[in-house]
Amino acid sequence: MTSLIVIAGKAAPLVLARPCEGLRFAVGGALRRDFALYDCFDQPLRRSGRVLLRTGRDLILLSDDVAPISQKVDPGRGSVPAIASGAVCDALTGLPPLRALMVQCAGRAETLSVAVLDDMEKTCLRMQVITLSAQSGTATLVLTEPMRGYDRAHQRVVDALLDFEGASRGATGLWPLLLPGVQPYQSKPEVPITADEPAHRVAADLIRSSMSVSRQNEAGIIEDIDTEFLHDYRIGLRRIRSVLSLFRDVFPPEETDELQREFSELMAPTGRVRDLDVYLLGKPGFFALVPEALHPGLDLLFARMKTERDVAQRALARHLRSDRYTARVAALDARLTDPSGLPPGPEGDRAALPYAQALIWTRYRKVCKLARRIDADTSDDDVHRLRIHCKKLRYLMEFFGPLFPKKKFRKILRPLKGLQDILGLFNDYSVQQLELSRYLHPDDGAPVETDMAAAVGALLATLSRLQAGERTRVVASFADFDNRAVRAVFEELFHQPEEAGR
Amino acid sequence: MHVIACYSNKGGVGKTATSVNLAHAIARSGRQVLLCDLDPQGASSYYFRVKPSKRLSETRFFEDSDRFADAIRASDFDGLDILPANRSFRDFDRFLSRIRSKRSRLSKALVAGGAEYDVVVLDCPPNFSLLSENVFRAADRIVVPVPPSTLSERTFEQLVEFFKDQGLPRRKISAFFSMVEGRKSLHRDTMARMRAAYPKRFLAASIPYSADVERMGLRRAPVAEYAPRSKAAACYADLFGELAL
Numbered sequence: 001m002t003s004l005i006v007i008a009g010k011a012a013p014l015v016l017a018r019p020c021e022g023l024r025f026a027v028g029g030a031l032r033r034d035f036a037l038y039d040c041f042d043q044p045l046r047r048s049g050r051v052l053l054r055t056g057r058d059l060i061l062l063s064d065d066v067a068p069i070s071q072k073v074d075p076g077r078g079s080v081p082a083i084a085s086g087a088v089c090d091a092l093t094g095l096p097p098l099r100a101l102m103v104q105c106a107g108r109a110e111t112l113s114v115a116v117l118d119d120m121e122k123t124c125l126r127m128q129v130i131t132l133s134a135q136s137g138t139a140t141l142v143l144t145e146p147m148r149g150y151d152r153a154h155q156r157v158v159d160a161l162l163d164f165e166g167a168s169r170g171a172t173g174l175w176p177l178l179l180p181g182v183q184p185y186q187s188k189p190e191v192p193i194t195a196d197e198p199a200h201r202v203a204a205d206l207i208r209s210s211m212s213v214s215r216q217n218e219a220g221i222i223e224d225i226d227t228e229f230l231h232d233y234r235i236g237l238r239r240i241r242s243v244l245s246l247f248r249d250v251f252p253p254e255e256t257d258e259l260q261r262e263f264s265e266l267m268a269p270t271g272r273v274r275d276l277d278v279y280l281l282g283k284p285g286f287f288a289l290v291p292e293a294l295h296p297g298l299d300l301l302f303a304r305m306k307t308e309r310d311v312a313q314r315a316l317a318r319h320l321r322s323d324r325y326t327a328r329v330a331a332l333d334a335r336l337t338d339p340s341g342l343p344p345g346p347e348g349d350r351a352a353l354p355y356a357q358a359l360i361w362t363r364y365r366k367v368c369k370l371a372r373r374i375d376a377d378t379s380d381d382d383v384h385r386l387r388i389h390c391k392k393l394r395y396l397m398e399f400f401g402p403l404f405p406k407k408k409f410r411k412i413l414r415p416l417k418g419l420q421d422i423l424g425l426f427n428d429y430s431v432q433q434l435e436l437s438r439y440l441h442p443d444d445g446a447p448v449e450t451d452m453a454a455a456v457g458a459l460l461a462t463l464s465r466l467q468a469g470e471r472t473r474v475v476a477s478f479a480d481f482d483n484r485a486v487r488a489v490f491e492e493l494f495h496q497p498e499e500a501g502r
Numbered sequence: 503m504h505v506i507a508c509y510s511n512k513g514g515v516g517k518t519a520t521s522v523n524l525a526h527a528i529a530r531s532g533r534q535v536l537l538c539d540l541d542p543q544g545a546s547s548y549y550f551r552v553k554p555s556k557r558l559s560e561t562r563f564f565e566d567s568d569r570f571a572d573a574i575r576a577s578d579f580d581g582l583d584i585l586p587a588n589r590s591f592r593d594f595d596r597f598l599s600r601i602r603s604k605r606s607r608l609s610k611a612l613v614a615g616g617a618e619y620d621v622v623v624l625d626c627p628p629n630f631s632l633l634s635e636n637v638f639r640a641a642d643r644i645v646v647p648v649p650p651s652t653l654s655e656r657t658f659e660q661l662v663e664f665f666k667d668q669g670l671p672r673r674k675i676s677a678f679f680s681m682v683e684g685r686k687s688l689h690r691d692t693m694a695r696m697r698a699a700y701p702k703r704f705l706a707a708s709i710p711y712s713a714d715v716e717r718m719g720l721r722r723a724p725v726a727e728y729a730p731r732s733k734a735a736a737c738y739a740d741l742f743g744e745l746a747l
Binding site: 120122 | 550551
């Protein structure tokens with residue numbers, strides 16, 4: 001099997017100077033080209049032990065024990081070449097569908113083609129020794145290509161390569177050498193919590209962690225690499241706002257209010273782009289909802305949305321690059337990292353566990369109370385209210401998750417997620433109707449194309465029907481959530497008898 | 503899968519050179535080739551710098567499919583593998599019958615990179631024996647190099663007679679003239695006579711007597727590798743083309 005060995009630094013001369021006994025290295029040729037190492041932002045290739053490397057026009061996908069897969073690409077003008085078809089494209093599985101590849105590291109590469117010969121001058125294996133030099137680091141990649149019947153010679157060469165200082169097998173070792181200090185991005189890093197930790201410290205840790213997540217996404221939003229940067233940026237901010245509103249009285253009220261305002265203002269300019277991203281990502285779904293005859297109208301609608309989105313995105317990028325924004329988040333960051341920046345409020349010193357139990361229990365009771373009242377006659381507003389409470393319950397459970405046994409937690413999270421999915425759809429359909437009807441009555445009073453009006457009209461009718469359908473499912477889904485087993489777990493984990501009267 | 507046997511019942515006729523250069527030409531055309539060095543005096547493994555494996559001298563070798571597969575060596579050329587020389591081919595007839603059976607463990611072991619070999623070239627030992635008879639039955643083509651000499655004329659006659667006596671299909675025989683020296687009238691006359699006697703058995707292509715071919719022993723590589731523009735290399739390419747594999 002092919003082996004992939006990574007050695008620190010520019011190791012090619014060292015490697016070539018030390019062949020195994022009875023073997024000789026014959027260097028066939030050297031190629032000097034530029035290189036780029038690609039992965040998505042959350043580094044799924046790195047996590048799965050793979051390397052996607054372009055040297056010149058050659059794109060190769062490498063992993064240990066699998067023969068390299070390669071195809072030619074046109075490096076083109078963009079930072080990542082288009083890989084729409086080809087052997088590498090077919091083999092690039094397991095990438096998150098909404099994520100785009102980006103350049104993780106770039107520099108100069110020198111590729112040596114080496115034949116390993118025995119005493120009869122017979123080739124026993126071939127190797128490619130690729131030296132990658134970037135500003136952030138240097139590494140040597142050795143790819144062996146074994147030949148049938150010469151396994152022993154191959155094994156000897158691999159063992160000798162692994163004897164070099166800083167050598168390791170597989171692609172994983174490449175990353176710390178080329179990008180020292182860069183850890184794979186995590187959209188929801190777990191924040192450790194201990195049971196007797198004061199609640200205000202838990203809140204501060206959660207806020208800091210989410211703030212760091214949001215800030216890591218800024219560059220990707222500005223460069224408009226994929227939609228997930230903005231999505232994660234917003235989730236980070238939303239989690240902070242939830243901590244501020246759900247962790248009641250852990251900070252002084254005036255501090256909480258001020259931070260709420262700050263984060264709400266950070267969030268405000270991002271909403272429009274995200275809304276339009278969601279529409280554009282769901283485009284095939286919308287087309288499936290209306291008859292084919294009306295598709296030309298939808299094409300018009302989505303073309304308009306795309307233009308609007310790109311304009312809004314550029315405005316957002318300008319905003320994120322502005323001195324005002326930079327100064328504002330820098331000040332916030334400084335405040336969050338300063339130990340005295342977030343002083344404890346009236347409830348701030350309560351121990352995390354009883355504090356969490358009380359918050360979750362109260363929220364759970366509210367969800368049940370509201371949900372049990374829902375029937376065919378309940379107003380849409382009440383369904384929305386239920387959705388918000390479920391969301392808050394879910395956030396609390398996620399924040400305090402580390403304090404509770406994982407297995408039991410999963411048991412109650414699953415039906416909650418099921419209920420939330422249906423409430424989410426109900427809400428989406430309702431928001432979409434509101435939003436789409438705006439395209440029938442543009443703010444500037446411009447006339448609307450007949451095709452588009454017809455398509456939007458059909459879409460509105462379908463969405464309204466779908467919304468009604470989800471509503472009837474809310475009751476059934478709540479019944480799933482509100483069963484004896486789930487109730488027992490909630491009771492066991494979160495209900496404190498002495499708090500019962502509160 | 504095509505099985506091609508390079509055979510001659512007379513030694514020193516350029517049989518091994520044919521096996522080596524033909525196998526190389528087939529591999530160059532993009533097919534997966536296995537060259538089996540069955541001639542204990544032959545040197546096709548030597549030409550590819552492949553050492554005979556110790557394990558190969560053990561008896562009953564061809565009965566063990568896994569050991570058979572283990573003995574195969576990649577040559578330095580893409581798509582061309584070698585089964586090195588073996589002194590014991592007692593079970594070779596069994597090998598030949600199994601190579602044809604898709605379901606046998608042998609044919610399953612006989613794969614190159616997951617796929618079956620497109621062509622198997624057998625470099626055969628130069629005598630009539632039970633082995634040769636089995637080779638004649640198993641092979642799709644029997645490629646026979648014939649130097650244009652009186653002695654060769656007689657041995658070729660014997661071969662054709664042998665086919666007749668054993669009821670073997672003579673159309674499998676693809677003979678060609680090798681070590682041809684066009685300036686010798688003896689060569690020209692013999693060739694004309696034999697082509698007239700066996701009009702369907704001889705290919706149009708012939709291989710000249712050439713220093714380039716002789717140098718194979720020194721260079722230990724197929725002619726097309728070290729003398730790609732030589733007459734000999736062109737003639738082997740013609741031979742391969744005419745076999746229309």
